[in-house]
Amino acid sequence: MHLPKQVVLKEVGPRDGLQNEKATILTTDKVELINLLSMSGLSYIEVSSFVHPKWIPQLADAAEVLAQIKRQQDVTYAALIPNKRGLERALTVGIDEASVFMSASESHNKNNINKSIDETFPVLREVVDEAKRNGLTVRGYISTVVGCPYEGYIAPEKVRHVADALFDMGVDEISLGDTIGVGVPTQIEALLTHLLPHYGPERLA
Numbered sequence: 404m405h406l407p408k409q410v411v412l413k414e415v416g417p418r419d420g421l422q423n424e425k426a427t428i429l430t431t432d433k434v435e436l437i438n439l440l441s442m443s444g445l446s447y448i449e450v451s452s453f454v455h456p457k458w459i460p461q462l463a464d465a466a467e468v469l470a471q472i473k474r475q476q477d478v479t480y481a482a483l484i485p486n487k488r489g490l491e492r493a494l495t496v497g498i499d500e501a502s503v504f505m506s507a508s509e510s511h512n513k514n515n516i517n518k519s520i521d522e523t524f525p526v527l528r529e530v531v532d533e534a535k536r537n538g539l540t541v542r543g544y545i546s547t548v549v550g551c552p553y554e555g556y557i558a559p560e561k562v563r564h565v566a567d568a569l570f571d572m573g574v575d576e577i578s579l580g581d582t583i584g585v586g587v588p589t590q591i592e593a594l595l596t597h598l599l600p601h602y603g604p605e606r607l608a
Contacts, residue, residue: 413578413608414440415449417468418483422452422459430464434471441475449481449502453489469496481542485516487529494537501534503527503574504544507562508551511582515546524568531572542608543574548594549586559597566598570606578608 417437421428433451440448450472456463465482474480481500484490490501505523506512512520527543534541547554548562566577579594586594598607 411447412445413447413449414445416440418449418452418462422461424461428461430467430471433464433468437468437472441473441478446477447479447481447500449483450498452483452485453493454483454485455489466492466496469493469498479540483544484530484534486526487533490530490533498539500540500542501530502542502544503530503569504546505565505569506546506551506582507557507565508547508554510553511547511551514553520565524572527569528572531574535573540575541573543569543577544580545569545577546580546582548579549581549590550583552583559594562594563598563601566602570602576606576608577602 417433417440421433437448437450451465451468452459452462453465454462469480469482472480479499480497481502482493482498484493484501484503493501504516505520505527506515509520512518512523516523518526531541543566545562545565547557549557551557562579569577579598581591595607
């Protein structure tokens with residue numbers, strides 16, 4: 404095996420780790436968590452999500468959290484952005500990077516975003532365009548890159564279709580997510596063998 408000499412950890416716990424917690428977490432506790440993470444040596448923290456509060460009530464205080472954290476100079480503070488309205492809210496409190504998201508599975512995308520894959524592209528393009536105009540980098544998440552709870556196995560060609568569209572929009576990096584944790588090493592290897600010749604490793608996470 405040829406393991407790299409170093410890796411970059413992108414911490415998404417304050418967003419992905421908290422969004423499904425049923426008990427309401429205090430804004431002050433979220434701020435303290437992020438401040439401690441900022442001092443841990445991490446270079447990247449996804450702080451929250453600017454999805455409409457009715458969809459993710461736990462993260463309804465995204466703006467308040469971002470306004471209150473103690474920012475470290477060498478840390479990138481990002482937020483998950485579903486649409487242009489969410490980006491407008493995020494820009495008022497300042498983020499360094501916008502994260503956009505969608506699925507490689509048509510069924511999962513419809514259940515998660517309430518739109519088809521093709522309907523999602525123009526919504527995300529608005530976000531990417533506006534984020535770039537404001538000097539932000541943009542990270543794209545692709546969910547269900549190996550398996551989907553509704554469709555089963557997802558072919559690498561479907562992942563590439565979504566990745567091509569996101570990179571064409573101007574996304575800087577794509578994070579490949581095995582959302583339900585069903586992928587085995589050979590499937591991940593097959594996916595990367597399909598994608599790496601087109602994008603290179605530095606653009607994928």
